Amino acid sequence: MAKKKLKEILWRKANTSTIDALSGASDSQQGIELGRFEVFQDFFLSGSNKTEDEIKEGFQIVVPIEPFEGEQPIDAYSLNVTFRGTEDKSRPTWYLPKQTPIKKKNPEGGYPLWLNSRGFNGEIVEVIDENGNVKQNSKGTGPKLTCKPDNGHDDYIFLAKDFEGKVHARWLTKQELDRLPHQIRVEIESSSFGTYKIGSKMSVTSEKIIKLLKEKKNVLLYGPPGTGKTHLMQEVISNFNSPAIELDTEKEQDSVVSRLDAEFDDVLHKFVTFHQSYSYEDFVIGLRPDPESEKLLSLVPTPGVLLELSEFCRNTQNASLLSIDEINRGNVSRILGEFITLIEPNKRLNSSNEKTSSTVEITLPYMKSDSKVNVSPKGEPLEVPVPFSLPQNLFTLASMNSVDKSVAPLDAAIRRRFHIVPLEPDLRELKEHLYFEADSEDVKEVKKVSIELLDYLNCSIAQFIGKDYQLGHWYFSPLCNHFEDVKYCEEVLVDVWLHKVIPQLEELFHSRIEQLIAILKLTEETKPLRVNRPDDEFEQLGAASFIESNQGSTPEECLRHIKIICGDQENTAHEG
Structure with a gap:
């Protein structure tokens, strides 16, 4: 079948x-x-x-x-x-x-x-x-x-x-x-x-992530920039509860063989980005001024995103999907608070949203047994229970940039509660989107150069500073179009090279200029990028070489340099 x-x-x-x-x-x-x-x-x-x-x-x-x-x-x-x-x-x-x-x-x-x-x-x-x-x-x-x-x-x-x-x-x-x-x-x-x-196109990876979400509850996408983390999150959001049908190609009657109806009656989705100013009060509950109060200042408990999602899926026919972008950019321990414990599947209510022997109940700040805090996720007011426990159908999909070391990494307790999906540069996926039947041989040759370039750069980056810093394949997404004119295709490749790839390389090799010079095969004469080296006197005083661009360079010269850079490549690029 x-x-x-x-x-x-x-x-x-x-x-x-x-x-x-x-x-x-x-x-x-x-x-x-x-x-x-x-x-x-x-x-x-x-x-x-x-x-x-x-x-x-x-x-x-x-x-x-x-x-x-x-x-x-x-x-x-x-x-x-x-x-x-x-x-x-x-x-x-x-x-x-x-x-x-x-x-x-x-x-x-x-x-x-x-x-x-x-x-x-x-x-x-x-x-x-x-x-x-x-x-x-x-x-x-x-x-x-x-x-x-x-x-x-x-x-x-x-x-x-x-x-x-x-x-x-x-x-x-x-x-x-x-x-x-x-x-x-x-x-x-x-x-x-x-x-x-029936639905937007869903990749095999997105299908896998949706399956993992429903099984593990919490999934973290981890990888360098350009590996499609945000795109995957959007794909998962679009298809998380979408209906689907299948056709059995070996049956001429009764060929629609599978009814894959929407699993939940309704799904509430919220998208947040963690940053240094984001807090527990924004995410869970905090005191905020009451706009309806007649007093000069009246603070009332105000629920955040997480409580809205939690109460919506307390109805077992509903589900809530929380998407957290750049999860490691905020103070995650402070933002989540006691929910670090509650998000574990076995610490929640069961599938019928009833307590079990392992369910953890907490008393939220600013809430007493006689207080009432309501949320209105879709217009209808819902009361947050005291004490509070987390329903089963709250799913969390987070992303984390492996390159950004300027922020603190997630601690072990938080990482342990997420099922981590590593995303690496994938030349196979890039190839699937790169070539079109209508492309001329010249256009295909330019696109082939982009694949060889990415492969060469990532091999070099991995050897010098580690795989976490490799360039994602979607850096070259502007080339994933059909081009009638090979010259225009070349200009697009050069634009990606000069304005997306080179700045990222300079950031990665900020204090390793000689390594970058070697990777890019630069000399004082190369175009459009060349090395500006200090003379002996300045060098003895601590001056260092730097890379500069020649503003008068043509796209042809840029493309020639790109081919020189990956010229030592074998005919077939590694497919990572």
């Missing part, structure tokens, strides 16, 4: 015209009308640019359908899709021509998994009039065949894109529809045609 997670789906409800075409019951009905231009524009034209004239006049595209791998396999199929054009005001629609069974007028036939017996599986019958005679077709040359009433009209033509961008085609039955996640099912049932984007 080969399952594919689906990214986007397209549907067209089966009506009489659809069934007549797929069954061959009507000579006049050869194809299937889908719907309006704007509804299917993204699904069919993603990545392509149609001119206004083409949209006005109409056009035809070919959609490659993946091979079917079941008991009666079907080779890869080219599905013709026609847009009739906006000039025809009466029918500016998408259309699937020639979706009838194989016959003289249509020797190629329609897509097999949509046709009768393999698609809607309807029963084709003769229609008898009130006199007991077989109705003739519109030309009066034979019996009119149609689908048996109420057989197939609750089903759908179904196209689906997986997360690799490949398209699959099936017939979606009412029974399968009932197994889809609620919000997708409602969307389909509310319209006879349409598209639905």
